[in-house]
Amino acid sequence: MRIDVVDNHGQFTHLEGRALRDLGIDTETIDNDTPPEEIDADGLVLSGGPDIDRAGNCGEYLDLDVPVLGICLGMQVIADELGGRVGSGEYGGYADVTVEIVDETDPLVGSLAPETRVWASHGDEVKELPEGFTLTGKSDICGIEAMGCERRELYGVQWHPEVAHTEEGEEVFENFAARCRD
Template identity: 50%
Template sequence: MLPLYVVNNHGQFNHLILRTLRDMDIEAVMISNETPPAEVARGCRGIILGGGPTLDRAGFAPLYLDLGLPVLGICLGLHIMATARGGAVRRGASGGFGAVEVDVLKQNSLLQGYPDRIHVWASHADEVSTVPEGFVRLAESAICSVEAMASPDERLYGVQWHPEVSHTVNGRLLFENFDRLCSE
């Protein structure tokens, strides 16, 4: 079975995403966001766009959305997804650094098994301000109106929080759900 690719967008938690997957016995490989899209398409069964400092350092990551593979965007990965599909990102009014309570608005395959309110860890200054056409807003918080979104038809999913951080309650469930989506 092909691995999941974790795209390093120069964020502080990208190696933790990889370690979490490996600890869960999910085969995963970290790649640079400068890896050519054709090489990515041949080598994996799903993509996780990790976090990072700014959209201008996203490299080829926006092009990975067009490969027909399932994609999970985390933090900056969510922003890459939103802007690449016609949405918008802005500076958050308060940012999100620390514990956040997220309200699940709509259950789907990515959030399957989570209760209506989840406790997560956030580390971001920017947020999605306009959800792209064809996407559904899945979760919100008091500080961020788009905590999660998805385009199930394209198999594109994104979360603002960091499921790989131990402070996120049951963050591994998100990775289990995404792994299952990549195997369907």
């Protein structure tokens, strides 16, 4: 099995690949302007990054028929491409946040219920879910901390599961890898 990390120029992208390698998963970091037809992976992680306007071909990757995990900007790209709405967060920068898991059946974050401590940036955030998506996590400072569309195998978290400040980040990657194996 192989999961590629799509580099959206975020400061933690290298840690996402490392988290997957630490789980024994074959992974490669690819640039977000890689043509979709050149991708041969069982799943994709859309990394965080500074600017949705620099997300390259990420929107096209959503049609590759493989599970996709969007992290921070990656989640915002999924929402934006599929008809949701992204806007400025009221909180702004990075913070240690308690996320309430609101859907315990969600294959990505349900196992973290009832809540988990995470490291998240809220400069921008998803304000409205795309059609077909379910709210799976929320916090006092962000109404949509996590979302998923199990039918399309598209998932997103506002937080950074790859950093040490996130308590159960490894479990998020394990759960995503399980989706890619199915």
